[in-house]
Amino acid sequence: MIKTFIAGIILGVAGVLAALHFVPVVDQHREVSVISVTPNGGNSESFQVNIPMDRIMVGDRDSEKPLPPGLAWPESPIFDGSRTELFKVRNSRNAVVGVASRLAANNEQLGSVIEWVVHLPARGSMYISLNPEIADDGHSGEMRAGTREFDSLIGTVSERWVSDTTGAADAPAGRIELVATFVSTEPVDVEESVE
C-alpha cells in the first residue's frame, strides 16, 4: 500500500506541474481583426468610438456635467485648458476590442496637443499623436510608439467625427473614427515569402 501512496505522490506532483505547463492561466478573448491592404503597401485598420455610450470619463475642469457621475476632477489650475477622456474602442464591425484615452490640451508650456493611447488587450497598445490643425474634417498624425503587435509598425492615423444619419432611436449621436495605416519596419524575408 505504501508503494501505491508513493506512486500517488509522484502522480500528484507530475499532474500539477503538467497542468500548470499546458493549461493557459490567462486566455484573452479575441475579435477578428478587420484589416485591409492599402494600394501602396502596408495595411489599414479602422476603429470607432460610439458617442455617448462608449464614453467612460470626461475630465474637464469646465465641464458642468461630470462623467461618470460623482467624478471629482482635480481642481488644480495646472489642468486648465485640457480635456482628458476615456473610451471603449470598437472595431469596424462595432465589437468592443479595447479601451483608449484621448487628451486635448492647450497651454503655454506644451502648445496644442492631441494624443491617444489605444489599448487592445489581446494585441498591444498604440501611442498616437495628432496634428491639432483640422484637415479633411478631422485630425491626422502618426503613431509615435507601439507595443507587442504594434511594436514593429510605423504609420499614420487620422481621427474624424462622423454624425449618425440613421435617426434610429437607439443610435449613437455619432462616432469618433480612427483610421490607422501601417507599414512594418521589419525587413521582409524574400525567400520565405516566395515559398
Place this chain on the structure above:
Amino acid sequence: MRFLIALIFGIATGGAAAIGLLYYNPITSQSALSPLSVSDQRQFSLNYSAVADHAIVYTNDGESRMHPHPAKVLQLWEAPIRQTETLVTMLRDARNQPVGIGIKFSSRSERTRVLNGEALVDSVWYVYLPDQGTMMIAQSENYWNFLRDIVVPAHWGSGNGWKGSWHGTITNGPGALGTASVFGGSGEFLGLESEATETLTAKAYSVELGPVAMDGQLTIELPRRNDELDISTANSVSP
C-alpha cells in the same frame, strides 16, 4: 479499496507538495531593488495612490475584488476587455505636489507562467504633466511576489486581510534589465526614448476590497545633461 484510497491520498499529497514547492520556491523571488537604482542618469519620480477609492476613476469588469470608482462608472464587461482594468490617478512629485494625471491600462498577460513564478500583466501608462509634457510608458509587470507575500497570506490569515510593510518593483520588462520603455510625446519629452520602473509600497490589504493602503511610484530616467552637451558639441565641430 485500500489501494484506491492510498492512491487518492498520494495524489492529493503530491499535488499539495508541488504547489508548496512553487509557492516557497526562492528562485522565483524578484529583487526589491529597482534596476534604475544603480543608474547614473538623471531620474524623476511620480507618486500615486494605488487604492481604487483614492483614484479619480478606476474601472474593471465590475466583478473583481476591487470595486469601480466612482460607483456609476462604465464597467469593462465585454469579453475582449473583461481582464483589463483602467486607472486614472493624480500624479505627485517628490514633495507631494500634484504635477499631472496618469492613466494606466492593465491587462492580464497570456505570457503568465506560474511554473516560472510569473503572474504577468501588460500595462501602459499615459502620463500628462501640464508643465512638462506627455509620454507613454509600456511595461510588463510581474505580480508574483505581491500575490505570494500579500494576497495569499491575506486569505490565510484570520483577520480577512494583511497588514505589514512590503516594497517591490513590479516592472519586469520589456527592457533587458527588467525596465519599462518610455516614449516621449510632447513638450520636454518630445522624441524621448528612455526607461522606467514602477514600484509598489503596500501597508494593508483587504480580502474584500483589495489594497487599502498602497502607494505606487514611477521612476523615469532622463538623458544625462552631459549627453545633451556631447550632442551639441559634436554638432558644433562637424565640418
